[in-house]
Amino acid sequence: MIFLLFACTSASKDLSTYTHPEAGEMAPDFILLDVNETSDSYDLDVSVSDREGNVSAWYFGHAT
Secondary structure, rough: OOOHHHEEOOOOHHHHOOOOOHHHHOOOOEEEEOOOOOOOOOEEEEEHHHOOOOOOOOOOOOOO
């Protein structure tokens, strides 16, 4: 099984100066396609900014 994850951003960024957010700071924005068939946003682009003001968890993985 092959699992591919594609992310789209509006501009390329230099990651050499990237630092992770501190507690209470907003995570960097990114856009991913929702591939969860049971999700209300299935087959739509979702991003951190869509959940702004709410607590959210983002899981990146797959099971075989």
